[in-house]
Amino acid sequence: MDDVRAIDDLIARLQTQFGDRCTVNSDIRERHGRGESWHPAAMPDVVVFPHTTEDVSAVVRMCTDTNIPIIPFGAGTSLEGQVQAVHGGVSLDLSQMTKLIAINASDMDCVIQPGVMRADLNAQLRDTGLFFPIDPGAECTIGGMVATRASGTNAVRYGTMRENVLGLTVVLANGSVVKTGGRARKSAAGYDLTRLFVGSEGTLGIITEITLRLHGIPEATAAAVVAFPSINAAVETVMDVIQLGVPIARIELMDEVSIDAVSRYSNLNLAVAPTLFLEFHGSPTSVKEQAENIEAIAMDRGSASFSWSDKTEERSKLWQARHNAYYAGLALRPNSIGLVTDVCVPISRLADCITETKEDLADCPMPAPLLGHVGDGNFHVCFIMDKESPEQVAEAERLHSRMVERALAMGGTCTGEHGIGLGKRELLVEEAGDAVAVMGLIKKALDPKNVLNPGKIFTTDTPES
Amino acid sequence: MDDVRAIDDLIARLQTQFGDRCTVNSDIRERHGRGESWHPAAMPDVVVFPHTTEDVSAVVRMCTDTNIPIIPFGAGTSLEGQVQAVHGGVSLDLSQMTKLIAINASDMDCVIQPGVMRADLNAQLRDTGLFFPIDPGAECTIGGMVATRASGTNAVRYGTMRENVLGLTVVLANGSVVKTGGRARKSAAGYDLTRLFVGSEGTLGIITEITLRLHGIPEATAAAVVAFPSINAAVETVMDVIQLGVPIARIELMDEVSIDAVSRYSNLNLAVAPTLFLEFHGSPTSVKEQAENIEAIAMDRGSASFSWSDKTEERSKLWQARHNAYYAGLALRPNSIGLVTDVCVPISRLADCITETKEDLADCPMPAPLLGHVGDGNFHVCFIMDKESPEQVAEAERLHSRMVERALAMGGTCTGEHGIGLGKRELLVEEAGDAVAVMGLIKKALDPKNVLNPGKIFTTDTPES
Numbered sequence: 001m002d003d004v005r006a007i008d009d010l011i012a013r014l015q016t017q018f019g020d021r022c023t024v025n026s027d028i029r030e031r032h033g034r035g036e037s038w039h040p041a042a043m044p045d046v047v048v049f050p051h052t053t054e055d056v057s058a059v060v061r062m063c064t065d066t067n068i069p070i071i072p073f074g075a076g077t078s079l080e081g082q083v084q085a086v087h088g089g090v091s092l093d094l095s096q097m098t099k100l101i102a103i104n105a106s107d108m109d110c111v112i113q114p115g116v117m118r119a120d121l122n123a124q125l126r127d128t129g130l131f132f133p134i135d136p137g138a139e140c141t142i143g144g145m146v147a148t149r150a151s152g153t154n155a156v157r158y159g160t161m162r163e164n165v166l167g168l169t170v171v172l173a174n175g176s177v178v179k180t181g182g183r184a185r186k187s188a189a190g191y192d193l194t195r196l197f198v199g200s201e202g203t204l205g206i207i208t209e210i211t212l213r214l215h216g217i218p219e220a221t222a223a224a225v226v227a228f229p230s231i232n233a234a235v236e237t238v239m240d241v242i243q244l245g246v247p248i249a250r251i252e253l254m255d256e257v258s259i260d261a262v263s264r265y266s267n268l269n270l271a272v273a274p275t276l277f278l279e280f281h282g283s284p285t286s287v288k289e290q291a292e293n294i295e296a297i298a299m300d301r302g303s304a305s306f307s308w309s310d311k312t313e314e315r316s317k318l319w320q321a322r323h324n325a326y327y328a329g330l331a332l333r334p335n336s337i338g339l340v341t342d343v344c345v346p347i348s349r350l351a352d353c354i355t356e357t358k359e360d361l362a363d364c365p366m367p368a369p370l371l372g373h374v375g376d377g378n379f380h381v382c383f384i385m386d387k388e389s390p391e392q393v394a395e396a397e398r399l400h401s402r403m404v405e406r407a408l409a410m411g412g413t414c415t416g417e418h419g420i421g422l423g424k425r426e427l428l429v430e431e432a433g434d435a436v437a438v439m440g441l442i443k444k445a446l447d448p449k450n451v452l453n454p455g456k457i458f459t460t461d462t463p464e465s
Numbered sequence: 466m467d468d469v470r471a472i473d474d475l476i477a478r479l480q481t482q483f484g485d486r487c488t489v490n491s492d493i494r495e496r497h498g499r500g501e502s503w504h505p506a507a508m509p510d511v512v513v514f515p516h517t518t519e520d521v522s523a524v525v526r527m528c529t530d531t532n533i534p535i536i537p538f539g540a541g542t543s544l545e546g547q548v549q550a551v552h553g554g555v556s557l558d559l560s561q562m563t564k565l566i567a568i569n570a571s572d573m574d575c576v577i578q579p580g581v582m583r584a585d586l587n588a589q590l591r592d593t594g595l596f597f598p599i600d601p602g603a604e605c606t607i608g609g610m611v612a613t614r615a616s617g618t619n620a621v622r623y624g625t626m627r628e629n630v631l632g633l634t635v636v637l638a639n640g641s642v643v644k645t646g647g648r649a650r651k652s653a654a655g656y657d658l659t660r661l662f663v664g665s666e667g668t669l670g671i672i673t674e675i676t677l678r679l680h681g682i683p684e685a686t687a688a689a690v691v692a693f694p695s696i697n698a699a700v701e702t703v704m705d706v707i708q709l710g711v712p713i714a715r716i717e718l719m720d721e722v723s724i725d726a727v728s729r730y731s732n733l734n735l736a737v738a739p740t741l742f743l744e745f746h747g748s749p750t751s752v753k754e755q756a757e758n759i760e761a762i763a764m765d766r767g768s769a770s771f772s773w774s775d776k777t778e779e780r781s782k783l784w785q786a787r788h789n790a791y792y793a794g795l796a797l798r799p800n801s802i803g804l805v806t807d808v809c810v811p812i813s814r815l816a817d818c819i820t821e822t823k824e825d826l827a828d829c830p831m832p833a834p835l836l837g838h839v840g841d842g843n844f845h846v847c848f849i850m851d852k853e854s855p856e857q858v859a860e861a862e863r864l865h866s867r868m869v870e871r872a873l874a875m876g877g878t879c880t881g882e883h884g885i886g887l888g889k890r891e892l893l894v895e896e897a898g899d900a901v902a903v904m905g906l907i908k909k910a911l912d913p914k915n916v917l918n919p920g921k922i923f924t925t926d927t928p929e930s
Binding site for chain 1 (some may be wrong): 569571572573574613614615616620624625627628637641642643644645647648649650651652653654655656657658660661663664665669680681683704707708709710712747748750751754807809810811812813841842843876877878879880881882883884885889892893896897898899900901902903904906907909910911922
């Protein structure tokens with residue numbers, strides 16, 4: 001049977017089983033062939049909307065039987081081409097799997113389906129006094145966050161998805177269903193499969209249920225905006241804060257380009273200067289103590305202004321603005337696309353890494369706001385490229401490549417939180433070396449026919465050690 | 466070539482390469498064939514003491530070439546038969562690999578060889594203001610702690626080995642060397658191999674270098690000993706503390722049998738009652754606040770006494786006593802051996818689990834102290850068995866089996882921190898079900914000849930999916 005016949009037959013079978021929840025509509029397929037990044041779209045042949053683990057298992061079985069690729073899809077906000085159907089096949093859209101299966105408030109955990117949106121989860125948790133802290137800068141699904149090992153602004157205090165997923169239900173390439181981890185806070189029972197699937201970008205299995213660790217909404221919260229005379233002064237403040245062990249909840253850097261973009265986009269009227277957004281969580285006493293400590297450090301480093309807020313509304317506005325920073329960057333220039341970098345370095349090298357990067361950006365022919373989760377040593381430059389200019393894309397790629405080289409030389413990583421997808425497959429080899437072959441052995445063992453999101457993470461379609 | 470010839474040839478080659486660092490002395494082999502538990506010893510044919518990653522690689526290559534098992538060995542303190550050479554072969558004793566390769570104080574990390582002892586690491590770190598918090602109840606190597614995903618009394622605040630290993634150097638079954646993870650605080654670069662090797666008990670590779678996350682020595686520390694009228698009152702205090710999100714550093718339960726044993730063994734003169742040992746870390750203000758909160762909770766739950774200490778010497782004495790609890794248990798009865806259980810349940814089920822377990826122990830014909838890291842929902846019953854009594858062993862096994870059944874029914878795990886080894890292979894299947902087949906696929910992919918610590922974790926020697 002040739003490829004065309006095979007996919008047509010599969011589509012017919014899927015339509016029989018899923019009816020309306022299976023579509024070949026080209027607008028829908030087009031939307032499922034792209035994330036939010038500059039990577040070229042690649043449409044799937046068909047989009048299916050499962051509701052249950054059994055639905056997912058049925059689709060995976062059909063795909064494996066016929067050697068047709070299957071690409072999990074959440075909200076389509078990935079930045080490295082994770083959802084692109086580069087070999088065609090089935091886009092498995094999990095966004096209708098939005099059940100909160102259990103909220104165990106007294107154990108501070110919950111069990112959910114992967115299509116639950118981050119913001120919706122927190123809205124549903126509100127009455128329990130608990131929240132889920134991980135907040136990447138997009139309206140994304142929790143399933144997508146698990147699959148890309150996402151983090152965001154709170155990771156410095158609460159960890160990333162790695163630390164906050166307790167267990168998973170996963171459909172494997174052969175359609176079988178396994179449960180990993182559990183609800184105990186720790187376990188030494190065999191290999192840590194949960195952490196293996198977290199960050200595997202749909203290449204090892206399809207996640208259909210997630211047990212998340214939750215956290216108590218802090219008794220007191222306060223935020224501050226601190227402007228600095230130089231980016232170096234801001235970064236050195238961050239290094240002091242981390243090295244002193246202040247249990248800060250959020251510490252976000254925006255350079256002058258970034259703060260200008262964010263301020264305009266969200267009507268905030270912020271001073272155009274390198275700026276830290278801070279947040280403190282704890283008891284009222286501890287929040288006050290943290291804030292005073294940090295104000296003193298910032299003053300020592302020459303901060304020009306330290307403006308405070310413990311009002312919920314003001315804080316929300318501030319963080320919403322930070323959250324929309326990527327879109328604020330894109331709005332700097334109509335008809336633009338973004339290439340977002342994502343290096344992360346040991347904290348002692350952060351000032352060097354940012355300083356050298358800023359020097360490199362001095363002659364950059366396009367807006368390039370810099371911002372990041374600097375408490376983790378993670379920052380982004382967002383190249384706002386003219387869609388029609390191959391020169392700008394080439395220059396952004398060149399500068400990106402230099403950033404990664406710099407970060408790796410400093411003991412860092414090419415991606416703190418966006419993942420590998422299509423965009424960083426070569427960089428993964430550069431960073432991880434022979435370890436990529438070990439990843440390939442695992443991929444091959446769990447998905448011997450390479451039907452699960454093929455073409456992602458690995459530079460070869462049939463990974464070999 | 467028959468098996469005897471093969472091992473004799475291998476020993477000859479090892480002796481040529483390693484000289485004095487290779488021995489067939491039967492006392493040394495005997496010591497390398499057992500941990501600290503009741504599992505029968507199984508001697509290796511030869512013991513080798515590597516000093517470098519290259520040494521380890523050379524031994525692994527020779528073993529793989531000749532299909533001879535290789536069993537990594539640290540301090541020999543494992544509790545589930547992890548080091549027993551059940552199929553003979555080479556015990557690879559890593560205890561001479563004790564180099565501190567780098568201490569990066571400003572990044573709060575260090576790189577060490579696996580033979581470094583936990584206590585020695587902290588002694589060496591003292592001048593940096595940093596410490597490594599994970600403290601299982603034995604004088605063990607950090608390598609062994611990585612391999613078994615160890616935790617201990619501080620995990621409620623600082624996490625387990627899972628959260629505190631940033632990267633590894635690992636020798637694979639084919640002798641090749643890979644580096645996993647790195648020094649960045651977070652990364653989304655491919656599969657999380659670091660977490661895969663943490664807890665793999667020497668079955669996937671031999672760990673030869675470890676990058677650890679360190680923590681700042683807290684500005685202030687205080688400890689408390691709180692006695693309760695009933696074990697239920699003590700456990701309910703723990704549940705309140707955890708559910709209120711008090712950032713307690715340690716919260717350890719000992720039942721009346723346990724506290725009596727510990728008190729005698731360490732000359733502490735503690736009241737014989739269910740007791741919590743607590744420790745608070747933070748700024749002086751925050752420590753005071755935490756302690757006052759918890760004193761109020763404990764009083765509400767009817768605690769009889771709340772005795773405080775912020776003196777370093779007193780605190781050290783207390784925690785050393787807790788640390789020696791296993792040996793204190795064994796000292797209750799001369800010529801005894803211990804069967805230590807290790808269940809961990811969601812915190813909301815902890816009181817039920819402990820109450821039902823205590824009821825089950827009412828007629829137990831041997832001492833059975835109960836104690837644990839209750840902030841994590843993890844506790845141990847240590848059956849102090851008469852060495853000569855098969856009836857006692859059988860009864861301890863029956864009671865253990867009921868404990869595990871109870872914990873699994875409550876959403877818990879058969880092992881919070883001791884690992885699977887030989888002792889819990891069937892229980893792993895009961896707990897993890899089909900996920901064990903996935904572990905088997907990974908084992909087979911990474912160690913196709915099954916030379917790395919064969920017979921551990923899996924019930925079959927050639928794991929198949």
